[in-house]
Amino acid sequence: MAKQKKQPRPKAETPKGFRDYFGAEVTQRTEMLRTIAGVYHRYGFEALETSAVETVEALGKFLPDVDRPNDGVFAWREDEDDGKGDWLALRYDLTAPLARVYAQYRNDLPTPYRRYAMGPVWRNEKPGPGRYRQFYQCDADTVGAASMAADAEICAMLADTLEEVGIPRGDYLIRINNRKVLNGVLEAMGLEDAEQHDAVLRTIDKFDKVGEDGVRALLGKGRLDASGAYIDGVGLSEAQADPVVAFLTSRGADSAATLANLRAAVGSSAMGAEGIDELEQIAGLLDAQGYGPDRIVIDPSVVRGLGYYTGPVYEAELTFDIFDDKGRKRQFGSVAGGGRYDDLVKRFTGQAVPATGVSIGVDRLLAALREKGRIKAVTHGPVVVTVMDRDRMADYQAMVAELRNAGLRAEVYLGNPKNFGNQLKYADRRHSPVAVIEGGDEKARGVVQVKDLILGAQIAESATLEEWKERPSQFEVPRGHLVAKVREILASHGIGQD
Amino acid sequence: MAKQKKQPRPKAETPKGFRDYFGAEVTQRTEMLRTIAGVYHRYGFEALETSAVETVEALGKFLPDVDRPNDGVFAWREDEDDGKGDWLALRYDLTAPLARVYAQYRNDLPTPYRRYAMGPVWRNEKPGPGRYRQFYQCDADTVGAASMAADAEICAMLADTLEEVGIPRGDYLIRINNRKVLNGVLEAMGLEDAEQHDAVLRTIDKFDKVGEDGVRALLGKGRLDASGAYIDGVGLSEAQADPVVAFLTSRGADSAATLANLRAAVGSSAMGAEGIDELEQIAGLLDAQGYGPDRIVIDPSVVRGLGYYTGPVYEAELTFDIFDDKGRKRQFGSVAGGGRYDDLVKRFTGQAVPATGVSIGVDRLLAALREKGRIKAVTHGPVVVTVMDRDRMADYQAMVAELRNAGLRAEVYLGNPKNFGNQLKYADRRHSPVAVIEGGDEKARGVVQVKDLILGAQIAESATLEEWKERPSQFEVPRGHLVAKVREILASHGIGQD
Numbered sequence: 001m002a003k004q005k006k007q008p009r010p011k012a013e014t015p016k017g018f019r020d021y022f023g024a025e026v027t028q029r030t031e032m033l034r035t036i037a038g039v040y041h042r043y044g045f046e047a048l049e050t051s052a053v054e055t056v057e058a059l060g061k062f063l064p065d066v067d068r069p070n071d072g073v074f075a076w077r078e079d080e081d082d083g084k085g086d087w088l089a090l091r092y093d094l095t096a097p098l099a100r101v102y103a104q105y106r107n108d109l110p111t112p113y114r115r116y117a118m119g120p121v122w123r124n125e126k127p128g129p130g131r132y133r134q135f136y137q138c139d140a141d142t143v144g145a146a147s148m149a150a151d152a153e154i155c156a157m158l159a160d161t162l163e164e165v166g167i168p169r170g171d172y173l174i175r176i177n178n179r180k181v182l183n184g185v186l187e188a189m190g191l192e193d194a195e196q197h198d199a200v201l202r203t204i205d206k207f208d209k210v211g212e213d214g215v216r217a218l219l220g221k222g223r224l225d226a227s228g229a230y231i232d233g234v235g236l237s238e239a240q241a242d243p244v245v246a247f248l249t250s251r252g253a254d255s256a257a258t259l260a261n262l263r264a265a266v267g268s269s270a271m272g273a274e275g276i277d278e279l280e281q282i283a284g285l286l287d288a289q290g291y292g293p294d295r296i297v298i299d300p301s302v303v304r305g306l307g308y309y310t311g312p313v314y315e316a317e318l319t320f321d322i323f324d325d326k327g328r329k330r331q332f333g334s335v336a337g338g339g340r341y342d343d344l345v346k347r348f349t350g351q352a353v354p355a356t357g358v359s360i361g362v363d364r365l366l367a368a369l370r371e372k373g374r375i376k377a378v379t380h381g382p383v384v385v386t387v388m389d390r391d392r393m394a395d396y397q398a399m400v401a402e403l404r405n406a407g408l409r410a411e412v413y414l415g416n417p418k419n420f421g422n423q424l425k426y427a428d429r430r431h432s433p434v435a436v437i438e439g440g441d442e443k444a445r446g447v448v449q450v451k452d453l454i455l456g457a458q459i460a461e462s463a464t465l466e467e468w469k470e471r472p473s474q475f476e477v478p479r480g481h482l483v484a485k486v487r488e489i490l491a492s493h494g495i496g497q498d
Numbered sequence: 499m500a501k502q503k504k505q506p507r508p509k510a511e512t513p514k515g516f517r518d519y520f521g522a523e524v525t526q527r528t529e530m531l532r533t534i535a536g537v538y539h540r541y542g543f544e545a546l547e548t549s550a551v552e553t554v555e556a557l558g559k560f561l562p563d564v565d566r567p568n569d570g571v572f573a574w575r576e577d578e579d580d581g582k583g584d585w586l587a588l589r590y591d592l593t594a595p596l597a598r599v600y601a602q603y604r605n606d607l608p609t610p611y612r613r614y615a616m617g618p619v620w621r622n623e624k625p626g627p628g629r630y631r632q633f634y635q636c637d638a639d640t641v642g643a644a645s646m647a648a649d650a651e652i653c654a655m656l657a658d659t660l661e662e663v664g665i666p667r668g669d670y671l672i673r674i675n676n677r678k679v680l681n682g683v684l685e686a687m688g689l690e691d692a693e694q695h696d697a698v699l700r701t702i703d704k705f706d707k708v709g710e711d712g713v714r715a716l717l718g719k720g721r722l723d724a725s726g727a728y729i730d731g732v733g734l735s736e737a738q739a740d741p742v743v744a745f746l747t748s749r750g751a752d753s754a755a756t757l758a759n760l761r762a763a764v765g766s767s768a769m770g771a772e773g774i775d776e777l778e779q780i781a782g783l784l785d786a787q788g789y790g791p792d793r794i795v796i797d798p799s800v801v802r803g804l805g806y807y808t809g810p811v812y813e814a815e816l817t818f819d820i821f822d823d824k825g826r827k828r829q830f831g832s833v834a835g836g837g838r839y840d841d842l843v844k845r846f847t848g849q850a851v852p853a854t855g856v857s858i859g860v861d862r863l864l865a866a867l868r869e870k871g872r873i874k875a876v877t878h879g880p881v882v883v884t885v886m887d888r889d890r891m892a893d894y895q896a897m898v899a900e901l902r903n904a905g906l907r908a909e910v911y912l913g914n915p916k917n918f919g920n921q922l923k924y925a926d927r928r929h930s931p932v933a934v935i936e937g938g939d940e941k942a943r944g945v946v947q948v949k950d951l952i953l954g955a956q957i958a959e960s961a962t963l964e965e966w967k968e969r970p971s972q973f974e975v976p977r978g979h980l981v982a983k984v985r986e987i988l989a990s991h992g993i994g995q996d
Binding site for chain 2: 010011012014016022024041101105120147347381409
């Protein structure tokens, strides 16, 4: 310790792009994860928890929107005596570890293997407002099932999950597309240049933002964006752009209409036809189970950036409006997405293993529920037993023990008890609903003072003197009635036990 | 992807010292964390979740048993454009981040601040059998309370927690000591050499293993250990060693006796006397709340390795016997520990902030409960609806939907349905209690076959042909009775609903 005194004091700060979560932020997320796990479990999915750390080799280069290997991850070289340790990294999603696990344990795991996983992932990206370098994901995947029934099941489960966490039907929509259809369209166009191919994909992904005309411009010569900057186009001719636009605008009144439009858009492409057949199977299964277009639709404008999808892709978006910081109305947007990726396990084993799965952005979903007022922002703190006489700490501890044994959340004030005002300030900062007071006089008379802090705050804010007199917020009760009185006050404010 | 084909396949392995957790391993831990959080919450503690990543500067050099700075942590230098980014590291415990958080937000947090935290921590240490580099901790700390009532509260809460997760009274013991007493003893000995001081502490920590004679030898000339190696001693004279041994063996029949013995051991040391006063206060508070010596005792042999403790230290050990791999009986040992550390926040702010807290080793506690058979090792899988006719997938999906809506865990077989034997093997590997079968014939007759797989396995294992005939394990029921029949079978095996 002596040496440290010479050093400057460390800064008490989270690293850039990381944050801390307090109280209800933590417990509400825990509760949501529990609800989601319950639905996943009911669907037969098994929990899996891999470690946060993987070898860079096992993680691979599948991080979306990143070109250089290992870019975008937090990585370090393991110290070994010969200085040639493995490169390790924090996982950037829950899918890459799943592929590793399935390859590693494939002889012991059931096939198909349905698994769910929840936990933080890390991205070494430039942080921005509301954009953190550690965030939660909550995934469900089925590995080893080629059947479209696996994709349909995940979409149905996603709908059930959203409703169970508190997003009512009508406030969300799950949109399904298929990579093969898109590739079929590009095949039909005769687009062979890989760079142009990728540029078209990126353009399609902007359809939601720029609309049909915008996409047409971006596929051609380019356009001015909202900021006035000129965005170069892909350089296709009008005729070449036509099938892409036809594809994007092929969503019809129902699945049958959409599928018919798509068949026209892919022309004679065999891959495109295969993709449409797959969508038709998924639509049929979902229809049969009663998941209609109010919950799940086929929508060709869904692309999903991730390079590794090979078949159906799906996305859940919340359809209600919210208002941003500047008061502008906008849609909340995507909270979950996924798709089929048949090649991830192959990296390890050489054998293609069909797989499909979804990832829910738990933090975004929580934000949405808070935005809609479906999760209470303020939660109440514990009952605070104040300390009037520091030598009688055992008496106060006995009171909190009584309250806790009755299932009530309670604590004794543990700071310096000298200044009573500080104790009430503390109770206030804790959002305590009730404070309990027992001075020497009360002790001698066998009573306690029970203070209703919520009512007290209401009265302090608005009541007239008359009202104040009529509605006392502090009650003297016999010591033996402590628990009953506290319970009565909590009930009067609709606060449940524990 | 083209480039990757030329590279060798990545190994599907966890990094050394890390592991994966499957199914019940995950859900049982989640359940235990939930139970513990419930107790902590009832005591008024608030959840806090910090990020896994901290700056190395903020983490400091407090990792136990490690001498070099940053040794023992996973650390890397953040890439910044100028190549001079911060050093970041994975947290090695939950206490160092708490000190950082309290220093950072001290003006907004209530004081005292009671917080709990649960999550993985990482140690860059040599892995060994059962020793992993990522493991869970579950901490509760009170920051800003100098009162011994804070320490007493944490010990009482620890006892409640152990009982609530399933360790009955009598199977655990919480032992309390005080660093000041120990330092008082060393002061009374006149030990001024810092190295000798530390050597004495390390020796005391071995008391549980080597006993009184062993400690006496190690304080003096040294001794042969069990493996035959000679361990050098600290080099104290008999007379110098006497107070240490007196201290270690001062546990009496009750707290009063122990405290009297300790007073003798510390002689005239003012620090020692202060430590004993503190222990007396803790003992008094716990007595008043009914936490007797069957649950919590003062035990001078508790040292706790961590350098940063400044006052009371406490440890919970499980007292029942278990058998190790070689069939030898041993005690399960410590599952939680903590103490008072008044200097951790000071690193950041320059002001000493009193703090005390406990950390529960969740994985060890789970292992103990499994060892004692208090957590079921095998849990049952979902009901499996088999696929007899792949064109009727929608029918099978409808069945699982019905079962799930009735609160039962169910899934449809999603692999290649061609080989029916594979479907039953799958159900077996999933530990499914029930399989449902509906072929074309059943469909035509409006019935389903419901197969009791648990009974089937029992019969296959032991029944005679007669019994086999008398106790059919497969039942044909009308399609409309599916849910009722499945529920009946589950109930017959004592399997609850979801």
